[in-house]
Amino acid sequence: MEFIRQIIIVDAHTTTAKELRERLQKASKKLNVHLVSDRMQFTEVTSKLIMKAVYINGNIGKKDLFYILRFFSTFKNKDEEDIPVFLTADDYTLIQDVLNNFSIDKLEIIPSPVTIKEVADKLILSALGKLEEPKARGSLKVDKEFLNVFIMSTNKVITEMGHGAKIKALKPTILSKLKEPLKKGIAAKIVLSSDFFKGSFFVSFPEQTFLNFYERVVSEKHTTINASNEDFASELANIIYGQAKKLFSEMGYQLDMAIPTIYKGEIIHKPVYIIPFESDFGPFMLAIAPGLI
Numbered sequence: 550m551e552f553i554r555q556i557i558i559v560d561a562h563t564t565t566a567k568e569l570r571e572r573l574q575k576a577s578k579k580l581n582v583h584l585v586s587d588r589m590q591f592t593e594v595t596s597k598l599i600m601k602a603v604y605i606n607g608n609i610g611k612k613d614l615f616y617i618l619r620f621f622s623t624f625k626n627k628d629e630e631d632i633p634v635f636l637t638a639d640d641y642t643l644i645q646d647v648l649n650n651f652s653i654d655k656l657e658i659i660p661s662p663v664t665i666k667e668v669a670d671k672l673i674l675s676a677l678g679k680l681e682e683p684k685a686r687g688s689l690k691v692d693k694e695f696l697n698v699f700i701m702s703t704n705k706v707i708t709e710m711g712h713g714a715k716i717k718a719l720k721p722t723i724l725s726k727l728k729e730p731l732k733k734g735i736a737a738k739i740v741l742s743s744d745f746f747k748g749s750f751f752v753s754f755p756e757q758t759f760l761n762f763y764e765r766v767v768s769e770k771h772t773t774i775n776a777s778n779e780d781f782a783s784e785l786a787n788i789i790y791g792q793a794k795k796l797f798s799e800m801g802y803q804l805d806m807a808i809p810t811i812y813k814g815e816i817i818h819k820p821v822y823i824i825p826f827e828s829d830f831g832p833f834m835l836a837i838a839p840g841l842i
Contacts, residue, residue, distance in 0.1 A: 631654045650780065
């Protein structure tokens with residue numbers, strides 16, 4: 550799964566290119582935009598990252614343009630997928646030369662004149678699969694991809710710590726729509742503040758599930774949650790968060806340090822998103838509360 554998408558703009562007009570980069574980065578924090586003005590810079594940048602989309606302005610000159618297009622004639626990314634390449638040029642003869650000399654599956658010629666918005670929309674659709682709507686002031690949105698990293702991290706950590714425990718994430722829902730109230734037990738809370746999510750993240754266990762998992766990991770049997778075992782909940786949340794940080798780092802995004810705390814009360818907040826889990830040691834859940842700091 551990709552989280553940060555890399556976009557390259559190849560353009561000799563730095564003012565126009567900077568305006569395009571600014572528009573893209575304002576559209577989504579998931580877009581990392583690189584500006585290059587010739588084939589040498591292009592080669593240097595592409596040797597270090599996996600591209601999601603490329604825009605080329607024909608003003609870079611025929612020699613550099615053909616060099617870059619020859620690159621795309623043979624290159625595929627690690628998933629063996631062609632990279633969308635968008636080309637615009639004021640010179641009609643140059644466009645004809647491109648069409649006569651290259652056959653690139655995902656090359657799209659954008660007729661000139663073209664606006665920065667038109668180019669930006671095409672790059673955003675290629676990189677993200679959709680045009681992200683701007684958030685209203687003061688609003689908070691749960692990014693599904695961001696949360697999916699925590700689901701993946703929970704799966705990995707619980708399975709490994711539980712010595713191959715069987716675990717399955719169920720369909721997310723809203724706390725207020727749960728048919729049965731949550732059983733009281735113990736939770737660990739982590740406060741997150743990032744460009745993609747601001748709020749609190751909970752790993753919550755009914756008492757018996759927690760005790761079952763604790764016994765499996767620590768090999769100690771307890772009949773109740775008490776001072777001698779409750780810190781295990783925060784330690785577990787810390788390990789899950791650490792795994793999530795690692796995944797984000799691999800995707801090019803850094804999370805800040807966060808300290809988990811024990812949480813025993815009800816989550817009094819709206820909305821609260823619930824990701825239920827089934828496991829062979831009992832049910833548990835992740836809870837996501839946007840805006841709860």
